[in-house]
Amino acid sequence: MARPAKPALPLRDGVAASAVFCPPGPWATTAAFLAERLPRVDDWAERLARGDVVDDGGQPVAAAYQPNRRVYYWRYLADEPVVPFEARVVFQDEHLLVADKPHFLPVTPSGLYARQTLMARLRHATGLADLIPIHRLDRETAGLVVFAVRPQDRDAYHRLFRERTVDKVYEAVAPAGEGPWPRVVRHRLAEPDGDDFMQMQVVPGEPNAETRIDLVERLADGLARYELRPHTGQRHQLRVQMNALGLPIVGDRIYPVLQLHENPPRFDAPLQLVAREIAFTDPVTGQRRYFSRGAATMLFR
Numbered sequence: 081m082a083r084p085a086k087p088a089l090p091l092r093d094g095v096a097a098s099a100v101f102c103p104p105g106p107w108a109t110t111a112a113f114l115a116e117r118l119p120r121v122d123d124w125a126e127r128l129a130r131g132d133v134v135d136d137g138g139q140p141v142a143a144a145y146q147p148n149r150r151v152y153y154w155r156y157l158a159d160e161p162v163v164p165f166e167a168r169v170v171f172q173d174e175h176l177l178v179a180d181k182p183h184f185l186p187v188t189p190s191g192l193y194a195r196q197t198l199m200a201r202l203r204h205a206t207g208l209a210d211l212i213p214i215h216r217l218d219r220e221t222a223g224l225v226v227f228a229v230r231p232q233d234r235d236a237y238h239r240l241f242r243e244r245t246v247d248k249v250y251e252a253v254a255p256a257g258e259g260p261w262p263r264v265v266r267h268r269l270a271e272p273d274g275d276d277f278m279q280m281q282v283v284p285g286e287p288n289a290e291t292r293i294d295l296v297e298r299l300a301d302g303l304a305r306y307e308l309r310p311h312t313g314q315r316h317q318l319r320v321q322m323n324a325l326g327l328p329i330v331g332d333r334i335y336p337v338l339q340l341h342e343n344p345p346r347f348d349a350p351l352q353l354v355a356r357e358i359a360f361t362d363p364v365t366g367q368r369r370y371f372s373r374g375a376a377t378m379l380f381r
Contacts, residue, residue, distance in 0.1 A: 089138055089152055093195045094204030097134075097152040104147040113145055114153075127153065155194040161344050163196045170224065171371055175364050176237075177202065177211060177227040178371045183350035186219045192345075198225060215241050218316070220333070223250070223355025224371055236363040241313060247359040249309055250318060251296075253352035254327040256304035262294035265321050269314045278334055280316045282324050289314045291321050303330065318353060329353050 089097040100117060107113040110133065111124040118124075127133050131140035133153045141151050165182035172178070179202060186193045194200065203211050211227050214237040228234045240246050266287035269280045292309040299305060306327075308318050316335070322328060323335040330352040333339040359370040 088209070089134065091203055091207075091209050092154040094197075094200030094202070095154050095156075095189070095195055096203075096209060097154055099150045099152050101150050102145070102147050105145075107145045109143055110141055110145050110151065111143065114151075123158075155189060157192065157194050159192070160194060160196055161192060163193075164347060167198055167201060169202075170373070172206075173229075175229055175233055175362070176369070177206070177208070177229055178358075179225050179227065180373055181217060181222055181225050181355075183220060183222045184345070184347050187213050187216050187225055193219075199227075202227065214238055215246075215313075217355055218319075218351075220331075220351040221353045221355060222350070223353075224358050224373060225355070226358060226371070233364050240360050240363060244311065244313070245360060247309075247357075248355065249307060249357040251354045251356050252306045252308055252318065252322065253299065253303055253330045254306060254322055256298050256302055257295070257325060257327045259295070262292055262307075264290065264292050265325065266290045267321055267324055269317065269320055271315075279338055280314070280320045282320060288312060289317045289321060291318060293322075293325075319351075 100114065102110075102113060105113065107116070111128055114121070114124040114133070121127075124133070128141060128143055133141045133151050135141055135149065135151060163182070163185045165185060167182060167185065168180040170178045170180050179198060181187065181198050185201075186197045188199050189197050199211065199213060203209060208229055210231050211229060212231075212234055213225055213227050214234065215226060217223060217225055226237070228237045267282045267289050268285040268287050269289045270283045272279055272281045290311040292311070294307045295304050296307050297305040306322075308322075310317055314320075319329055319332055319335050323332070328336050331349050332351055333341075354373070357370070357372045359368070361367070362369050
């Protein structure tokens with residue numbers, strides 16, 4: 081006989097419940113277990129008292145520890161920075177939602193951010209609890225992010241990016257460089273060793289990162305606007321490759337010099353990099369999909 085489906089737990093401010101399995105052990109209280117298992121959270125007793133830790137049925141968990149079950153909680157950070165910019169929904173149907181993300185807003189929860197993320201905001205605004213991004217942008221990068229609406233479609237859409245069958249166009253502002261333009265640049269990028277874990281490295285070897293770069297317009301103060309068309313999708317690829325050409329993107333706080341993140345973070349001088357267009361053949365519907373930020377493609381939030 082099939083097990084009955086678990087009741088769906090509601091979103092809270094767009095954040096889905098996280099699950100923790102309670103194994104047999106020496107803990108007298110649920111708070112003691114959770115404090116040991118998830119030590120970065122320091123208010124488990126208060127959360128339990130508020131009923132913010134629940135069982136499969138959504139009922140508040142008792143203070144006394146009970147093993148061999150799952151308990152659920154909602155990620156909450158008391159000092160989470162508020163990102164003072166809003167996303168815009170560009171397109172939505174039964175399969176996809178496309179949003180124009182502002183600079184500084186993370187796509188998914190990480191580090192200091194849980195509710196102040198694109199995914200949480202969109203889930204809260206739309207009520208679509210299963211909304212999942214099928215690709216990512218850096219927190220500092222603005223532009224188009226595509227979400228799968230239905231869980232059963234996710235793998236098909238993720239496969240598009242794994243198999244490099246997505247056409248992406250970015251815009252960037254960087255120092256004006258000498259040509260020839262356009263040009264295709266290829267590098268081998270690798271995760272760094274040591275303390276500079278944020279900075280991807282250009283290393284010898286077979287290229288694994290390829291981007292077509294074109295200078296579109298020369299601007300004032302020795303800057304220029306570039307169009308970037310990545311063929312691959314390595315972490316920080318566009319930022320690393322522009323920096324490798326001696327043309328670091330304006331506002332980049334990682335390349336060429338890693339700058340420490342401030343807490344609370346600053347929201348001025350955004351990275352001048354925008355995901356402007358994205359196109360692919362939809363593996364679910366067979367349609368040719370094309371999305372653009374529209375007339376307001378240019379930079380700066």
